[in-house]
Amino acid sequence: MGNDIAALMKIQLCEELRLGAVFHRQSSNRDALTYFASVALVAALFGFLQYMFMDTLAQMGLADQIPLIAAFISVTASLGFSFFRGTHAFVFDDYDFVMSMPVSSTHVALSRFLSVYLVSATIGLYLSLIGALAMSGHYSMGSVFAFVAATLLGSLIPASIGATLGTIVSRAGSTSSHKGATSIVALVAIVAVLAVLMNWISGEVGGSDMIASLGDVVPASCPPAAWIAGWAAWDIQCIILLIVASLASATAVVLVASRCLMSLNSRNASTARKASAAEARASGRLFSLYRRDVRRYVSSRIYITNTAVGMLLLVVLSYMIAFTDDGLDSSELGQLMPLLTTSMPLFVSFFVALSCTTSVSLSMEGDTRWILGSSPLRPWDIFLSKILVNITIVIPLELVSIAMLATGLGISGVDLVLLVVVPTSYALFTPALGMVMNIRYPRYYWSSEYYAVKGGSVSMLGSMGIGLASVIVPLVVSGMSPVPDLTMGVTATIILILAAVLYLHLRGTRLYFY
């Protein structure tokens, strides 16, 4: 029994963590070094930030909150990673191949759950070690070891929840031709429900002083974190609850998944439909191209999550800044208003600059690029269609965010004009920049969309880096400027000029796909 579960897990993790590609490509040494260096850098950054936060709590006299907060961070991070891993835990492309082998569905379900748990436990362990480091100056070594051990066991809970939610989202998307958009809508719905729940809990339990009420809010909103912290304090009730909840949730998920594996991975026959030539409809060339690009976009979950999450985050943050009254009271807000209104155009522009669909839009053509390449289309037609998709996503969400910010913060007059003009100039600049970068650094050869999006990192990171620099520099300058409004106006003008230069360059660009 152990052999086939281990073998199945090995294949899944090699695929998920791209270890096969890293170790078996021709440039494997360099790729492995790059891969692990990137992971180590990100881990070190997050670890440092967490440790600084824990240390700050200790300096504020809240050392007794450290285990609880560390556990909360660990559980939440594990939940996030488990969710993304969980989207192909029990709904997976090679189902036919795996189930054709002499393995039981229970073993398959168990191996796939353990793969999710391994991710959850690794994240949880790493973050708990950071928390343990922060605790070591204030707690006994016994409590510290108990904390780490409890986190390892408790990681079964976020793994169970993440795998379940990920499977729901993945299954919801798999029956639709717009699987990317369907999955994202399902994800946003889940996040919205959780956010409302958290907001309600913090309102009921917490009160106005967020830091002081952490000890009440966290246990109410994240019981596993409270149980882990309780284990570190040798609270018997917490120990029993953690053991029971961890083992019960994991067992339930594996048992249900093993029974449902076939139905989860069966194609929904109702998606097949008859169509005849009589349904053929003529449309304009550019509209037809644009419609195809939109369909491409909404079909891919990874394309959406890597390019539109910034705008969704902007909408959420705009709502929180404008309409929630936690944290800042009116006198503090009054002092900050000039700074807020001055920096708001660039705050919105920051998220616009992060949201670039064009930087991998050519790469996403992949093996189908012969269709566009052999069609009587000017390169400019192809570029414009992809740029319009980017603008379609960014501008409506930008305007919704601006409306909320203007209403909630009472922004009007010149400030309101700048709040509209500056981000819109970035909304025109960013897709043009992304298009230029992707023409220069395309990645057409890929077997999975993951490689097209992530592997096109030169194009994506290049355009994102330039885009963010173009926001941060004016932000610093306007902060030092005696006339910040004028600085904003000059910024918008420069960005629009740069955008015009890029569009002119694109109009004259030849495009060869091979």
Add this chain to the structure above:
Amino acid sequence: MTMGGNRNNESILSIENLSKTYGGDKKAVSNLSLNVRSGEIHAFIGRNGAGKTTTLRAVVGLMDFDEGEITIDGHSIRNEPVQCKKVLAYIPDNPDLYDYISGIQYLDFVCDIYGVSETDRRERIDRLSSVFGLQDDLGNLIGSYSHGMKQKLAIIGALSHDPKLLILDEPFVGLDPESTHSLKMMMREMCDSGCAVFFSTHVLDVAERLCDTVSVIKSGRLVASGGMDEVRGDSTLEDAFLELMADGQ
């Protein structure tokens, strides 16, 4: 099929001294010249890696080339690519299509790009989907199609806009016998009406029976070109090909 435009025996495709080098030193095609006339089915044969696909991609405008000139219906592919592509249709070997749309949506997309009217596209899609047996699958996502179905859909898409020049890379690989026969008949009908077909293949007996003219490429160079009888002489095309490959080995 409705035919129009210039359909006399003039050269529809003219390749002159085409050369293409990869990575600075690998010469994929060297000084290649050939013509394809209206009304001709022209086979392009050679070993794997001889330069067939490179030539076809250069002709279609998918790839730039280092030297030479390619004209299609009197227009230069380099200087007037849109005019050239309006009159040609291309299908690569293993044609990947858009998995995220249905068959009918793909055909609508192709017809929109080529400006096919609604009346014409409905008539052609109806007829061609019946010929190739795809009429019951047009509503399904292309992602659910088998390899052969994708190939058939690509063929329907290529023929739906009534091209003057059909360029195919290994068109018969993966097609069932019935569809292979239908495609051959369709190619013959098109050329009898004044169009031209230029295709690469490894299936020499099909080329011998179907084609009017043939060109043989070896290591990027044209080693034979002309009428079928002229190239094969008194032997079969297969024997003539093997002899050409053996020469100077």
